[in-house]
Amino acid sequence: MRNVLLVDDEPLIVKGMQSIIDWNANHLQIADTACNGVEALAKLDGLAVDLVITDIMMPQMTGLELIREVKVRSPLTKFIILSGYEEFNYVREGITLGVENYLLKPVNIDELEATIKHMQHDWETEEVRQIQMDLSWRILRTNILQRWANATIDAKEFRERAQLLEIPLTKSSYCAAALRIVAEHGHGMEDPQFYRPIIAEQCETIGRQHVPDGCEIICFPDQEGDIIVLFASTGREGEEWQYQALCGMKQWIASDTGACVWSVKGQPEQSSLGFPQSCKQVKLWLQNHLLGDSETFIVASDNGSKPAQTDEKWEPAMDQFHKLLRDGKSLEVDRFIDDFFDVQAEHGHMARTPCFNSAIQLMLAAKNLEKTPDYGGVFGPLSRIDTLSGLKRLVKRVVHQTLDTYHATEKDYSPHVMAVLDFVKNYYQEELSLKTLSQKLDLHPNYLGQLFQQEAGTSFSDYVNQYRIERATHLLLYSDKKTAEVATEVGYWDTSYFYRQFKKYAGVSPTELRSMYMKK
Template structure:
């Protein structure tokens, strides 16, 4: 609501102005009244106003003098002049001072209300421009902070941008932290606007900090809120940082209803060390799975305490293969549930052994499919941060396979059986419907339609899926280079192989190998 001050040396005029206009309906309120310019200025020292409606001729300080003095203090204040003087010199001076309107007494109320509505539209436009400027500033700052954290900005550009964007460069300590936001076990991760959450965290985190200390928050490409803690001294930094991190964590929990984990990195003595601190936080997150029932705040330097547990053995694959072949859905669920039980009281678990085992179980199920789609395995893995979500993914993939595998076995026509046999034995060679149709003495279009009708996918998709299946096994269980694997499965252009693998598996060959880390 906008605030208004009425300034006139005639009390009846002031009272009339207060009563004659419905200020609430115009989203305004009377902040005060004054009988001359000096009194108005004194009041504005205590209560700033958006609009001043003033007379011209008043004792001690005229309305025009009041306007000049107020403009010097706050150039955004707007003015309407009410005067009994129609002399041109007053009108001209009022216009030169940028008043909204010059109205003669007795006031035409329609004209006054029209002037007020015009000002409201101006205010709305100004607010929108300010919001757009603020958003542009934050977008630019977030981009620079992300590049700084990832070390993808050169030193000169960063120094120039940091000064403009108020990123401190002369503090005594720089420490990175992260808030990881994860949905509950029943659904997907919460749909939130990360830049807005980061802005809210920054406001909360900066409340009540010691002198010379501050927090800057920004979202990163992994969906985490990254935090930069800075302080002018080194003593007591850990205490206020953990308190601020806990306040921000709790605020995100209350705002989103999600579970939030806080990870604090190592402190560095200059701004040049901030990327190193960020890396320590992101590496910790990359290497751990959270136990769903507990959220916590942890410092990376205390990580050793979380790793005092034995290496988890892999699943009993022979038993699992038998359960899959027998179609024992209930027993399969029991096997998966028992394997993914968190033993001990650790607040988190090493990610690699659990991810490796999950991939083994899902690939075992995929081996039962004639045209396996690996996109529903590897694509979601990068978004999984808790043990329960990993277990849910394994159960989902395995059950999808069981639902199709144990239905009636599909019987193919002799022509399609011949095509499938050729793909199985010669997938590494150049294959086309034209060549196969000549061998089978069929028209290529007819063979393509027959293949899609019986197999449920196009010939091209089937061949690509088969090749990607073979490539997946080589990537996971051999040390061969990606280019070598591409050639072995029928792709002579490595770039094309990368595109096709990403399309069908949901991740690149490099990303797949980083997900499934060999022991």
Template sequence: MMKKVFFVDDEPLIAQGLSSITDWHNYGIEIAGSANDGETALQRIKEEPVDLLITDIMMPRMNGLELIRRVKQIHPRTRFIVLSGYEEFEYVKVGITLGIENYILKPINIDELESTIRHIRGDWEREELNMFRYEEDWRVLRSNILQRWVLGEIEGQEFKHRAELLGIPLNYKYVQALVYRIISQEKPISRLYRLHGLSEECGVIAREAISAEDEVICFPDADEDLVMLYVSNDPEHEQHVLENVPATAKRISELTGLSVWAVSSALSSDFQGVQDSYKQAKQMFQRYLVSGEDKIIYMSPSFIEAEERRPVVWDQEEYIKLLIEGKPEPVVEFIESVLPGAFQSSVIQRSDCLNMAIQLMLSAKDMEDRPDYSEVFAALARINTLHGLIQHVISVVQRSLANRENVQQEYSGHVAILIDQVKEHYAEELSLKTLSQKLDMHPNYLGQLFQQEVGLSFSDYVNQYRIEKATQLLIHTDQKTAEIAASVGYIDTSYFYRQFKKYAGVSPTELRHMYTK
């Protein structure tokens, strides 16, 4: 939060010149204004409080010391720097009594002024820290700084400064990241537990297994995972940490009653390389799914899949027949038998499962008249278990079957013509105005008729149909995104990206990553 400074000097050039004497924004300070006498300054400060007041001593109407005395009565937290054209011991004594930060002689020594500002800035930060220290806000502040650090979103000097204020240890050579994901099928973990309190509990558990010379930094990240950074000056400490991971995960599971998925990274010999260590651990969650019923799942840096990867074979023709028949029970039974049966390990490649799951869902969505692909893809990144994936597939397919039942209807002749035009010419420019001329109807009336029967505006229907076609091309071809955009009627690629995100729920790139050809 920016602080405010106000300047007071009976010499206008000095009052105005103080604003450019240093880079105030560099110290997190913005200029609130200036005045040429104490009376005017007091009125201004009454209206708009300031954090720092820099004032001359000898001024008409009200001198600087009286101004300081009056301001302290209404805003006790304001800080003061006094300026004077000559050294006067009596003024210094009074200023000290009033609690001024410094007494600077004119002409102003810029180095001395900046040194004083840095000192005041440090005091402000310590005051803010003391306000946070025993409150939840302090934990949030600390967690936010640590999240920015592991993501590489904070400069080294800024982090060092913040770390000193927040009690984050930096004087270690080695760092190792461990990330614990608590698996909840029903609600986000933050809805079930106070994440920062849970993180502190985990810190207590983790410290039991390390030496007094080492330290562990615990915090929840943006994905609601519990991150533990073990720091040490001993390269042998990695083995002690890894031996303790299952026990720590077990304690977390006991605290929450939920399954815990623990992932550790390789030891980094560069303390500044914590971003790579954290990234390595987080990538494991993106690459795998939990398929077993184990309460504790642990993946070390040397993790190797238990079974050899092989193509998943399933009877797609039989599945399509079941979808065409449209009876929910046999379709659900097929999904429940084919997905679990294809994967036997307790931890499996996410891409293998997602490919199969997406094929099952798209086979059903493709039979809808107006498929909504956002429900297929948007939830996939948040799924951690094979069980959760199966439930998602069943839910999407059941809704798809229900939609087909509800949408079996006849459109009026004019609306049917519009729909046929979209299906045949979606890659071309389509205008309701142009089509209405061909049908000899007013475009507003035709648009209202289409909205009433289809449930979408004509432009929304065209966009949704184009995105449907683009989705198929992204999944089943290696065409570049720009080529796909043009082939479905979007000349402007950036507009295509916006429309795709709007209708599919994910970007074209994200969809392709989710679905490996």
């Protein structure tokens, strides 16, 4: 609802204007009235007005003089002029001042409503423009903040942009924190990337409730989807207000999204130049750890970003696990997985690499029972896992998928299909085609392809690629051979084509696979 001020030295005119139309229906309300320009200016000191409807000829101050004064104070206010007679000079000067219309008394209702509708359109257009400007400003600020946090922006460019975007550079202490939102608890929360800027904006609003005088707080999403929090302070206030701010943000996010939220806080740095280092501490901690099942605060440091090395072995008892798989004891398999990871979790926040190594070992042990293992469900999801519980669920899902098929009735293949399977197993390094094999088997290529699809449940080309990727996976995990050597050894002479096929069937690139599984 927008505010209207009526100004006229004739009380009957003022009263009549209040009832001439349904102001509420036009999304307007009469906020106040005045009998002359001086009184109107006095009331405008404490009143936000969107529209002034004023007479021209009034004692002490004319309507045109009033308009000039108001425009200085409130450039966006709109005006409608009223007059008891038509005077060209007044009309001309009103146009110069940018009034919306010049209405003769008695006021024509249709003309007044038409003028108001025109103004409504202008207001709506201005609101959209302001929203777009605000959105553009926020997008620009987020981009600059991300580059600052990653130390990928030139110092001179950053100083210029920081001044424009109101980023503080003269405080005595700068500290970064990250809020990681993890939706792995079965509530089905959708988390599109565009939602993160909205969360960051609300977090900043909540955080400002705890900011002492002389301090500032800024929140923005980074490229991994974490909410980065910048604390800039004079260094005399302590850190309690920062923890209170983070607590308020965590509570709001959890309530709004239904997800779990973890907070990692870096060490304070003595100038804005140190903020990227504080960010790096936080991101390294998240990169090197799996989060537990309870929300908490963590304080990261240069020494604490990497998990402490322990002498304990992370290797699961694979002989026992293989036997459970062969026996098909699903409940005991689940218990084995839970017990192994729960024992490791007793040491606190778990190091990501040994956890992933053990998980990959367990999943590959199951996949090796399959005739044509598909690794897409093994490695692809690993990059999206942040919690120990999420890792356990992935391992169980992969293992159960294998058990469901492995212990089903063994399928008998026809001699022709069995010959094709054996040929792929023995000669997968070479160039293979149905045309070549069909000649060896004295069959038409189309018939052999249909027979293979029917019995194996996949096309010949897919089977060959899956088998080659299976062999490549073992070489990547358990040898030091270069990726190009691995590609050649499994039958891919074009390394770029090997990369594409590997990503298609395994869900990750060869490089990403090796980074997930760090050999001891």
